[in-house]
Amino acid sequence: MRISEKPGAGVVQSVDRALALLEALAESDGGARLSDVARDLGLPVSTVHRLLTTMQMRGFAHHEPHSGRWVIGHRAFSVGETFAHHANLVGPARPILRALRDMTRETANLGVLESEEAVTIAQAESREIKRAIAPPGGRVPILNSGMGKAIIATWPDEAIRNLVERQGLRPMTSRSLGSLEEVMEEISRVRDMGYAVDNEEFVSGMRCVAAVVWSANGEPVAAISVSGLAARVTVARVPEFAGSVVQKAAELSKAISGAA
Template sequence: MKKNVIRRRLVEPKSGADGDPDPRDGGVQSVDRALAIIETLAEDDEGYRLSDLAIRTGLSTSTVHRLLTTLEHRRFVQFDRDQSKWHVGARAFMVGATFARHRNFTAQAIPYLRKLRDLTRETANLAVVDDEFIIVLTRMESREIMRSLTKVGGRVSMVASGVGKAVLAAYSDEDVSAIIRHHGMPRLTEKSIVRPGDLFKELQTIRRRGYAVDDEEAQIGLRCVAAVVYDHHAEPLAAISASGMTSRVTNERLPGIGRIVREVAAELTAALGGAMPDPHQS
């Protein structure tokens, strides 16, 4: 399923007669444009044709082609000549994988994600906060025919995801308000929470029951049940979740899945040397 994403529009720098960037910008604009191309390619596994990529980035086709040629030489992108489409390359994956390796608890989390998947029969995810957004680090896919629609490396607003809301529930109201001011409350679906008052009520519920639910708030047809994994300071380190289609993750199953997710999150917290927060602490 292809996501609706905001089209990027980059500021055109001063250029010479041949359309190349003015040397005075020191190549910074070219770096910014190249990174925007890689980010755009990462949004869709099906890849982009040159003309579509130019439209998505707001750049001329000649500029995009020049940058793609350089990126292809460095293996950050690759070209499928059969379909005439560009894709993210192996080098981009290798660089991006460093982010997951830096979170050195990822390997330790795998057995617990496997347990979560087997107990719930749904896809188990491990995610962290990055720049006040949620990024999926790794996952254990469900064995069911219809699987979760999100992907590793996917980036989503905290207020519109189960793992994001689970982490927000561990924050103070002041910190949550600051995140809302910085990033807003995007309406990704008709079920997204877009009013601060509604979000704060939801966070109170999450704190009381120990797990969060994304009820088609990020993607229609997808439900996610999440809980926080804590570090040794009893601060959020990551979050795990079980996600699946609404046809399987029914309202009747939500409490049971929530209990399992909460318990596995507590087990992973202990395995990583973390500490659960004091429930009586305000």
């Protein structure tokens, strides 16, 4: 991997080289020797050495004392890990949310759990009715939300009971879940169907259908939902909406795992 390409305008040469170097280390299996990477990149050893020691000081590169080989450092690992958090969810999700909005004509949402609440992190608003359960950034109790229920339905029963015990239930409308039994029944319904419904449990007059989104490493990281006025998102049409939501949730799961 020569560093052939001339440093495009407005690019910091040394940084560009350092990143190329990181990539070279990543490719080399079992670490690379200074002089080898230098040759591969077509750079003077002294230059590569300086870059490597700089990256070593920040833990992005690591010099194996025994083999004398350079490998990717732990810091590069921990920094890269955070890529898997939800910042990168939003990007791929947007076109999917828009498609979902256009299929259903209702508002499409993407949400995650954060400190035990469901948080909407992206949204494609209905073109017809500008009213959402929660605006982007808005928080809803997990058990009063379709997205929340879709996510925790993947948890073991024990964890769910625990959650209920820890934070209690907050019935906000007459239809909100009011007891642990109701919660467990509802959860088993969600598991059977493969999607969750918020049936006017947070705001009356608003209904919502949600499905879970899986990360590459098998964690339920988010949920996608469609929400709208109960008068339009009728009980009868829920299965229809659910089909679209489940499909799009699967699409997003795939998108965030596939992209490398």
